[in-house]
Amino acid sequence: MASKKAINSVVLGAIVAVIVIGYVMMNYSPSGTTSGEEKSFDIIAFQWGFEPQFIEVNKGDHLTLNIATDDVPHGIAIDEYQINEPIMVEENTKLEFVADKSGTFEFYCSIPCGVGHDQQGGFLIVKDPSEPEQDTIILTSTKSGEKIIVDGIIDETWNNTPEAIFSTVYVHENRQIIAKSLNDGERIYFLLRWLDDDKNSDGKTETDRIALGFDISGNSDIAMGAAGVPHVTVPQRTIGQGVVDIWHWKAFDSHTETPNVIDDEFAGPFEQLKDHYYRDDDNNQGGENDLSAAGIYDSDRGQWIVEISRLLATDDTEVPEFGMMDKQFSVGSEYKIGFALWDGGKGETAGNHAVTEWGKLKVD
Ligand SMILES: [Ca+2]
Ligand SMILES: [Ca+2]
Ligand SMILES: [Ca+2]
Ligand SMILES: [Ca+2]
Ligand SMILES: [Cu+2]
Numbered sequence: 315m316a317s318k319k320a321i322n323s324v325v326l327g328a329i330v331a332v333i334v335i336g337y338v339m340m341n342y343s344p345s346g347t348t349s350g351e352e353k354s355f356d357i358i359a360f361q362w363g364f365e366p367q368f369i370e371v372n373k374g375d376h377l378t379l380n381i382a383t384d385d386v387p388h389g390i391a392i393d394e395y396q397i398n399e400p401i402m403v404e405e406n407t408k409l410e411f412v413a414d415k416s417g418t419f420e421f422y423c424s425i426p427c428g429v430g431h432d433q434q435g436g437f438l439i440v441k442d443p444s445e446p447e448q449d450t451i452i453l454t455s456t457k458s459g460e461k462i463i464v465d466g467i468i469d470e471t472w473n474n475t476p477e478a479i480f481s482t483v484y485v486h487e488n489r490q491i492i493a494k495s496l497n498d499g500e501r502i503y504f505l506l507r508w509l510d511d512d513k514n515s516d517g518k519t520e521t522d523r524i525a526l527g528f529d530i531s532g533n534s535d536i537a538m539g540a541a542g543v544p545h546v547t548v549p550q551r552t553i554g555q556g557v558v559d560i561w562h563w564k565a566f567d568s569h570t571e572t573p574n575v576i577d578d579e580f581a582g583p584f585e586q587l588k589d590h591y592y593r594d595d596d597n598n599q600g601g602e603n604d605l606s607a608a609g610i611y612d613s614d615r616g617q618w619i620v621e622i623s624r625l626l627a628t629d630d631t632e633v634p635e636f637g638m639m640d641k642q643f644s645v646g647s648e649y650k651i652g653f654a655l656w657d658g659g660k661g662e663t664a665g666n667h668a669v670t671e672w673g674k675l676k677v678d
Contacts (some may be wrong), residue, residue, distance in 0.1 A: 327633050336534035350374030350412065359401050359423065360384040362430030370439040373416045381407040389424030392438060398424050418484060433664065437484070451673035453478035453651060455495035455502055462496060462503045464621045468611030471496065472505050482668035489668050491524070491653050497626060497677060502643055504622045506653075513611040513618075514658030515565035515573050521658040522565040524620060528641035529650035529672065531557035557581065558642035563607050563620055565658070576607035576622065580639045601630040601639050603650075626677070643677050655664040 353375050358365045360383065371377060381390055383401045390407065391398040401407045423434035459472040475494045482489040494505040506524060516577045527534075534556025560579040560611060567575035578601070609620035630640040643649065650672040657663040 319370070338509045348635045350376055352376050354378040355381065357381045357390075358384050359434070361386060361428050362423070362434040364390075364421070364434065366437040367436040368439060368440065369436070371413050373413055373440050373442045375413045375440075376413055377409070377413055379407075379409040381409065382677050386427050387425055388427050388434070390421055391424040392419050392421045393404055394419045394501070395438075397421075400425060408529050413438075413440045416440045416445070431441040433616075448671070450514065450671075451478050451480050451602040453480075453493050453495055453673060453675050455675060455677045457499060457645070457678050458496045460496075462621070462623070464503070464608050464623045466608040466619050466621055468505065468619065475505075478673065480670040480673055482653070482655060484669045485666065486655075486657075486662075486668035489655055491655065491670065493653075495675065497643075497645065499621050499645060500626060500675065502626050504620075506620045506622070507617050508655060509615075509617050510659075511616045512657075512659035513565065513613065515611065517568060517571060518660055519564045519658045520656070521568065522618060522665040523620070523654075523656040523658070523667075524563050525654040526622070527563075527654065528559040528675075529556060529652075530559055530641055532648075532650075534558050534672075558618075559639070561605055561607075561622060563622065565608060565609060565618075574607070574609055576603075576605045577625075578603040578605045578640070600630070603629045604630065604640060641673075645677050647674045647676070648676055 339668055344457075346620070351372070352369070353371055355366070355369055355377070357369075357379055359381060378434045379390075381399075381401050382405070383403055387398065387403060388401045390401060393410060394417070397411070399409060407502060417440060421436050421438055423431055427434070454473055454476060458471055458475075462469050462471060471664050472494055475496055477492050477494050480491045480493060481487075482491075488510060492507045496503045499672050503525070506526075508524070510522055514520060514567070558581050560577075562577045562579050564575050564577075566573050567577075580601075582654075605622060606625050607622040608619060609618055611617075612619055624640075626643040626645070628640040628642065631642060632639065641649065652672045652673065654667050654669045657665040662668075
């Protein structure tokens with residue numbers, strides 16, 4: 315049922331894309347003036363999410379949202395657009411409005427519908443074509459013969475390694491992750507630092523965490539894609555229709571009650587993730603945990619310092635139905651890299667976290 319819907323929306327999306335492209339071509343003018351396009355989306359609300367979860371349009375577009383529920387009554391609210399409408403069983407809720415404000419706006423369920431209600435949300439992303447796109451952040455993994463010890467202590471070699479700063483853009487904005495990378499032709503190393511004023515690593519609060527994501531399918535919507543994904547039915551690591559390798563470090567792991575843990579994970583498309591969430595150590599569906607990591611909290615500066623390492627190439631290259639499981643790296647190539655960050659002291663867990671856009675990892 316659900317996959318049929320997904321297919322229908324893909325087909326519909328393709329038809330819409332053809333129409334839109336045709337429309338754009340017919341109306342193309344060198345001056346770049348647009349009066350906004352007609353864009354229509356079919357959205358399914360369910361316990362507890364919306365599909366699709368990310369709707370991306372341009373400022374000035376005339377939007378039609380056709381929304382239906384798959385189970386119980388829900389609502390849809392977008393505060394910044396003063397929208398709040400019920401979605402009743404076997405009825406179509408039709409919303410028409412002009413996307414006249416640019417930015418990323420959360421939409422959420424406005425009718426209590428069960429335990430996952432608070433997590434039921436998505437994002438309307440309104441781009442302003444006249445604003446220049448933000449430059450892609452490039453992190454270069456420098457070739458080095460020096461040995462790096464993965465212990466959370468900054469080795470001498472790191473001091474001579476260039477850094478790249480990734481800023482979070484969704485849910486919690488402008489948190490900065492200072493990243494460096496080295497490789498020795500066999501292993502890749504990352505040094506990650508970020509400011510955080512409390513060390514949440516004793517299991518008494520939600521835990522501090524960081525995750526790296528590497529786009530595998532090439533079409534993952536947003537780095538880690540994940541902002542606001544309902545946790546109850548779907549772990550937070552969805553990435554639209556994409557497939558992502560995820561390296562997920564936790565200051566404290568509540569499953570094993572151990573500090574300083576990294577999971578070697580994998581996330582597939584939204585509809586499939588429910589059944590195929592892969593986590594090496596407690597839900598093994600094949601594959602090895604190929605990651606090593608260590609984090610130390612620097613209380614003088616109020617920052618986390620985490621070192622992570624993995625072989626450039628692992629043995630986990632295939633899982634049935636999904637293809638590649640671990641992203642494979644080789645010297646001389648470029649990859650999409652993104653980050654997610656949780657501050658446990660602020661109660662952040664599951665989909666409540668900060669994510670960056672995709673940046674680029676260049677392995678030299
Ligand atoms: Ca070290
Ligand atoms: Ca914290
Ligand atoms: Ca692996
Ligand atoms: Ca993996
Ligand atoms: Cu709901």
